[in-house]
Amino acid sequence: MTKETQEGITVKKEENFSEWYQQVILKAQLADYSAVKGCMIIRPSAYHIWQEIQDDFNRRIKKFGVKNAYFPLFIPESFFQREAEHAQGFKPEVAWVSNSEDGERLAIRPTSETVIYDSYSKWIRSHRDLPLRINQWANIVRWETKATRLFIRTREFLWQEGHCVYETEDECDKETRMYLDEYKKLCEDLLALPVITGKKSEKEKFAGASQTLSIESIMPDGKALQMGTSHNLGQNFAKSFKISFLGEDGKERLPWQNSWGISTRLIGALVMFHGDDKGLILPPKVAFSRIVIIPILFKKTQDKVLKKAKEIKKKLLKHNPILDDRNYSPGWKYNEWELKGIPIRIEIGPRDIKKNQVVIVRRDNNEKKSVKISDIQREIEATLDMIQKNLLARAKKKMESKIVYVKDFSEFKKAIKSGKAVKAYWCGVRKCEDEIKDKSEGAKSINMPFDPPKNVDEKCFHCNEISSGLWYFAKSY
């Protein structure tokens, strides 16, 4: 027991989402603030989620021939100048190191396109070197001036960044989308998080990209969270970094590139979607422990109960069960493990033993069930599976309830004001987006989903010009 967990969550998720979020993270011991402003400490139960994300994503990209590598933390200032849009986009948030001997400042990577493509320009000679697909897991620094929010906006965070180079535009387009689809699958299958996949607007795309695709979710407070991006870089960086290859025909050509990333921000989304007023709820697939066993101990029967509890633990080892035999009341223990989000609680007392059963309690919906000890492995597997599915279904429903379709700007403003995200036909023009943002307390385009209803005759909800398609708008993190 540490100080943080002695007291439960003191606000309701519905009433003060922002305070609730912070309390869950601190009290469930997912993360802590650091003495350095804007930085965070990722504690073991959250780092466990990150490791599961790493393992899952490594398996996914291995199939496509992507290889992991590691590039330097430091980037010479001059590298940022080479791609003009990229430089402009990132300069305000770069942290600088003062040690360099030769006078040139060194940036701490805010993203690694420049330093990686400098190497690519040396490594790539011929069409035989393509496609080149490299990924790195790394820490990233962006010197944010906005307030810190744990996992969502901190000056340092962990991520992966994939960087691929292709002979043809077609391959590049196809794979830019393919990696995004893998992100969607990872979010849904592993983290039980629903996402919207689509294309970012001109205004919101990555600095230096031709096009940015993204996965996004609408959080329970109606704000959008960008959870991953896949950038089609076209030939922009190839030009600036002089990457070229000899084609089969012996001619010098410019290759096509993409880059794509997800970060520890996903852990923030997981907390926001799955947590409740009692605290965190961990999807079984990423829980550091899927089960806590709580023996109900009375003096006379405690040896027997404890012995049985240990037997049950042994049967369930693959789920990393915790047997909590500390000298606290069962109720106190229930609260602690609910706060920490363990998916299943097993209660076992003297009366259960007589009947050769235990009580299983689901964290996601509080359902209790008596289960024969002989059936326990099967029952636990089935229950974990149900919890994992229920979390996704529930989150999907929640997300959909937060989105309204609007026809005009007055509906738009009303929806945004009431804490919703909107879906609307929109022109896609930068100037129009600037105006919308100004007049709606900061709502911005989220993305244009890949499969909108094909209603091509619609007009922009704001400027009434011809629509480019159906878009999501929301305030965002």
Added chain:
Amino acid sequence: MTKETQEGITVKKEENFSEWYQQVILKAQLADYSAVKGCMIIRPSAYHIWQEIQDDFNRRIKKFGVKNAYFPLFIPESFFQREAEHAQGFKPEVAWVSNSEDGERLAIRPTSETVIYDSYSKWIRSHRDLPLRINQWANIVRWETKATRLFIRTREFLWQEGHCVYETEDECDKETRMYLDEYKKLCEDLLALPVITGKKSEKEKFAGASQTLSIESIMPDGKALQMGTSHNLGQNFAKSFKISFLGEDGKERLPWQNSWGISTRLIGALVMFHGDDKGLILPPKVAFSRIVIIPILFKKTQDKVLKKAKEIKKKLLKHNPILDDRNYSPGWKYNEWELKGIPIRIEIGPRDIKKNQVVIVRRDNNEKKSVKISDIQREIEATLDMIQKNLLARAKKKMESKIVYVKDFSEFKKAIKSGKAVKAYWCGVRKCEDEIKDKSEGAKSINMPFDPPKNVDEKCFHCNEISSGLWYFAKSY
């Protein structure tokens, strides 16, 4: 094919070890220099080794209840002041960030004792919170002024650092040694690297530690390489960072701590020991691919041969086989894959097919063997196992051949001058070590192995005072 591999290694390992080492790393594409002075790029085949090290070590420490977490890259300057010896030891090589708003400089972590123990002082309240065992995998920056050597000395490198806190001195002592023993096992079992385990001298211990234990090897050039350390921190940091806990008796107590780390330096040791004049030799357990299949193609029979080669590849999928069907001569391909260190080559031509066999060639000793295709899985397993064992045995022998026992300082100087490491009875006193270093072109104490012959009456080889035991001395990386 990229430029780097068109030419083999142009110097002999025996003749110019330093140049040979650099060529192997660059040409086998393990790493590359970065545009930032002193930094390196870890390319996929080396990063694969690092991932195998991570997986292996994660499995080892999980058994002991160590959990992974992640602490910030940045450390406030004032944290370094708190432990005086630590501050003095690290200050010369810290890189500083210039962004901080409140005037205090931020260091980029050269090691994380200070930032982690600041959190520990908040997290630890009671004996129930102990032992606390946390590990992190992270990048580290030390602004070295000595020349860069890939994997061995760069300004940024990757490592793990474990940080444990205990109620009692006894637990702390025991586990400090336990983690070191795991390092030894990892080096031997996974990387086929022989190591010496022992205690560092007062002069060479970690800044702020009570005692430092280390694993070290004597490289083929006679220089010692420190490959991992486990520091017994005593109560030094607990005092400076005000870490205390309430004991079972209700009294406030100071805990005991250790910290321990290994880094990407291990990859450098692997290259130095196992490589030869043809290039790299990868121990099978960490090879990105354990087998390359090279079909011998003639116009008339090539379809048949290629088909058989593909069948064989399928049978050996678990070893990540490469089927090299590029349009180069077999000899050219042999050279390339030998350079890159693939443990086994399978050659298959029309004559082999007739006999239902292939030729297996071992990278470590060039032994060729014809093997029936029906036996291939078993033969490959057995051969990989032999290679792994042979590499360790050979490296051990090499290391031992580089160590001589000396009785006095004149023998000592002669041995060091001839490129050997020495074993000698020594007093262990700092002043004596300073003098030895000055008078022997920089040779220093490596460690005092745990199991020396118990010859307690020996005198120090240099100052003739009473010996503290048998020590290793060498020039070192």
